[in-house]
Amino acid sequence: MAKLVTASRFADPDAAYVALVDARRNLSDAEAAALDTKLVLILANHIGDLDVLNEAIALAREPAGSSP
């Protein structure tokens, strides 16, 4: 039973995207990668559900073009 929510949850998705862009503005690739890794850990802990985390990992690892 899927628990991962992929429907949009932000009232203003553009604003959420911009927050993520702004976070990495003027960062090198390595700095951005480190930022992303910390974000993953912070948000994974916030979710606090291993099933959801595993589903998210599976979605992120899906090759481009494959069906959901």
Add this chain to the structure above:
Amino acid sequence: MHKSVYRYEYRRSRDQDARSPVPHAVVVVGAGPVGLAAAVDLAQRGVRVVLLDDSDRIGEGSRGICWSKRTLEILDRLGVGERLVARGVTWKLGKVFCGDELLFAFDLLPEEGHKMPAFINLQQFHLEKALVDRTGEIENIDLRWKNRVAGLEQRNDGVRLTIETPEGAYRLDADWLIAADGARSTVRGLLGLGFSGVTFEDKFLIADVRMAADFPTERRFWFAPKFHAGQSALMHRQPDNVWRIDLQLGPDADPIAEQEPERVRARLAKVLAPHDFELEWVSVYTFNCRRLDRFVHDRVIFIGDAAHQVSPFGARGANSGIQDAENLAWKLAAMLAGEGGEALIASYDIERTQAADENIGHSTRSTDFMSPHSRAERGLRDAVLALAPKAEFARRMVNSGRLSLPSVYDSPLSTPDEAPFAGASKLGAPLPDAPMTRPDGTPAHLLENLRDGFELICVKADADGDGWRHVPDGIRRTVIGEDLFDRTRILTQRFDATPGAAYLVRPDQHLCARWRRFDAGKLAAAHARALGR
């Protein structure tokens, strides 16, 4: 390359023979879509306008092509809406692709009951021509071609202009000067005013081609299509088998070399194969998202691109300029008639800098998505595109331009609601349109019933609530259930209309007050407030 050009003659004005500068109430500089809209709007309100333009023609290239519903509603009030819709290509669907895959489609007007469509595509020169024709159909507009502003002196209660013509210079005085002279505004330069904002480095190729093709009448946008690897592309249909193609070229493109016809043809052939096409117009551009800190500088008021600039993705340039013109026109007319207080002109600055910030915000976000500033930002963008086919949240973040919608003004001219109202209509927003029936049974729309002044829309009550039979001077009354009938119940739904409810509408069709029950005192107070008194 074919160019549609309308030429106009320079004519000597009597002002050029006067011994001292001739005074005028309002002078508008720039006869583009925005200056023309301002002049026609003021003239329809009984204000005499001198409209100056440094050129003697319109139609150098297609330029702006997408005209939004709100702009069309304004143009309808200005007397040219129906002819433009008839001439243009009506559309409301957009599709966004990544590579060759369709990510999603969107419908900009999924509901019925509006006179005007979500958008029409029409070359800017057609709109300018219609408005120039309109200046000849109404009184009050003195349109002077080949009149170039060369000097400007701010005085106590107005502006003294020096104007160059083919027959030499002359001067005239204006109580109010409206600068609608575009992105490279001469007036802005003469006042030494700078912009705040961002310039983007990416260059874009814009090309109009004539071709017989049966592509759908939709806005189509591609991220990284095979025919234009690694960059974005946009395609729009225009009338007369003309198509607009907009290709991202990146920051390092050479703007001169990229405009060479052979090079343009080679790029377009990849996009349009197997269709044959003929080049109509080509330009390479970069863009800015920026605005003046203030739009009102004593008696000089900036509108349109002279005041603010955005990227073209979202059709927020000329559309917002025409909305500036409408916002200013009734306020200036009220000031000149002695009905408006000083706060009225200040409210133009408040309301339209809000709108400009909204437009610049959307435009900047779209541009950031299309042209990431660094590899780290591109990585995020590409991740969103990769997830978009699989996850709705990612599709919602894909940004190919958020298309122009009218602003909801957070305005000192509005009277706060006493009671809650549901429905699409919002305080500070333009009224939603609705299909109506006239007493003789013929169909009509709500907005086309509104004139150029303040309007009270009242919903007929079953018993009491006849107070609105005595509305004050300066407000026209429309009674739903007497003057117009809501057979479809769409107005009832969009306005959350209940028997006895009353809605005060500004001359620019924005809602400024509403009540569940009419009260003459409250109406008078709201009217005074909306006039900045």
